[in-house]
Each structure stands twice: as C-alpha cells, then as structure tokens.
Amino acid sequence: xxxxxSIRHLLRAPRSDVVVLFTTFGLTVLIDxxxxxxxxxxxASLLFIKRIIDVSNISPVNLQxxxxxxxxxxxxxxxxxxxxxxxxxxxxxxxPFFFGVADRLKGVLQIIRKPPQVFILRMRSVPxxxxxxxxxxxEFHQKCERNGTQLVLSGVSPNLEQKLRRYGFHAAxxxxxxCPHIDCALARARAILEIPAxxxxxxxxxxxGQ
Numbered sequence: 488x489x490x491x492x493s494i495r496h497l498l499r500a501p502r503s504d505v506v507v508l509f510t511t512f513g514l515t516v517l518i519d520x521x522x523x524x525x526x527x528x529x530x531a532s533l534l535f536i537k538r539i540i541d542v543s544n545i546s547p548v549n550l551q552x553x554x555x556x557x558x559x560x561x562x563x564x565x566x567x568x569x570x571x572x573x574x575x576x577x578x579x580x581x582x583p584f585f586f587g588v589a590d591r592l593k594g595v596l597q598i599i600r601k602p603p604q605v606f607i608l609r610m611r612s613v614p615x616x617x618x619x620x621x622x623x624x625x626e627f628h629q630k631c632e633r634n635g636t637q638l639v640l641s642g643v644s645p646n647l648e649q650k651l652r653r654y655g656f657h658a659a660x661x662x663x664x665x666c667p668h669i670d671c672a673l674a675r676a677r678a679i680l681e682i683p684a685x686x687x688x689x690x691x692x693x694x695x696g697q
Contacts, residue, residue: 503534569669575676579609584616589623593630602634605676609669611642621654628660637679639664641672 511527571577578595608627616624631638643651643665651657657665666672 507531507534569673571673572677572680572682574604574680575607575673576603576605577607577609579612581612582614584610584613584620584624586617586619589619592623592627595627602636604635605637605639605679606631607639607641607669607672607676609641609672610647611644611669613642613644613647616647616650621650621656624651625654625656625659628656637664639666639672639675639679641666641669643667 507527507530510530511523514523514526576599580592628638638660640651640660644667648665648667651665663675666675
C-alpha cells in the first residue's frame with residue numbers, strides 16, 4: 488500500500504527493517520493482509536526489544552567508554568570526580584531495567600576479583616523497571632548478603648522508589664541504603680565502612696583490575 492518512492496527509501500534502512508518490510512509484503516500477497524499485519528507487528532516488536540537490550544547495559548563506572556563529546560567527563564556527578572573509598576564498587580545501569588537486561592546483573596559479582604564491602608548500583612539512567620528487573624534486583628541483593636556485601640542504590644527516582652516500595656524492596660535492603668544521589672550513596676558507604684568524614688582519598692574501584 489506504499490508508493491514505490493517510499494519503498495525505495497525504506498530499502499536504505501537497516502537490514503532487519505527491510506526483512507520486516509518484505510515479510511509483511513510477502514504475507515499480504517500470498518496469504519492475507521490481516522495475517523501480514525499481525526506478523527509484521529510481532530516482528531517489529533521483537534526487533535524493538537532487541538534494540539533496547541543492545542543499548543542497555545550494566546557496567547563499572549571506571550570502565551565506561553567515553554563517546555561523542557565525553558558527556559561523562561563533563562558530568563559533575565561522574566564518579567571520577569567523587570571520592571570513592573577502598574572496599575566500594577560502583578556500577579551503573581544505563582537504560583530500562585527489564586527482562587532483557589536482568590540476567591546481566593546476576594553475573595556482576597562473579598567478575599569482581601574480591602567481593603566489595605559496599606556495592607553501589609547507580610540507577611539514575613533507568614527510566615523504568617519491570618517485575619523481572621525487580622526480581623533480579625532482589626536476587627542480586629541476596630547474593631550480596633551471602634558475600635558479606637552491603638548493597639546501596641543510588642540515583643533512585645521517585646517513580647522507581649515508589650515501585651521498589653510497592654515490591655517490598657525497601658524493607659529488604661533498608662531505607663538508608665536507597666539514595667537519591669551519588670553523594671548520598673557515598674556518604675552511606677563511608678558510614679557502613681566507619682570512615683570519618685574528610686579522610687577519604689580518591690580511589691578507583693577494585694573490580695576487573697582497574
């Protein structure tokens with residue numbers, strides 16, 4: 488139902504989009520328009536989920552790749568501008584925290600040579616979290632407890648905090664360990680480690696030898 492000019496432009500799109508286009512077109516001709524639309528929507532949905540998974544990641548802040556105009560370096564809240572005490576690991580989730588990303592969190596502690604005393608998980612770039620993400624977060628907290636690590640959440644938006652509270656995560660991790668800002672989370676880490684204020688030197692997290 489598209490004009491040929493529009494189809495020629497669509498052929499310049501990514502290959503996956505072209506596959507969806509011709510699959511829908513072929514089903515329209517060979518079977519039925521209703522079936523073609525249903526299959527096309529399904530394929531487009533799966534493609535969208537894959538792209539969201541590809542752009543979402545969980546990474547140690549000291550290993551994040553700087554791109555573009557090095558936005559992280561110009562960010563006053565970047566961890567490299569903060570005083571991170573020894574025994575503290577800082578990781579950040581970038582993007583939606585849903586079932587496609589949840590499995591990545593489970594293996595984070597396995598790649599750290601020595602379990603940290605405090606693990607700060609920054610969530611300032613998480614627009615939403617689904618039930619699978621909540622469950623993964625709960626399992627990660629339990630794993631931290633088994634390793635003697637205190638989990639602290641940072642950058643939790645009011646919307647995320649409401650969902651965590653509804654899920655009962657506040658009671659599990661503790662109200663004091665859910666922080667709205669990285670400064671609050673680092674202050675909480677120092678309190679857990681019983682480090683006097685003003686006595687912390689800049690130090691990179693210990694994970695992965697960086």
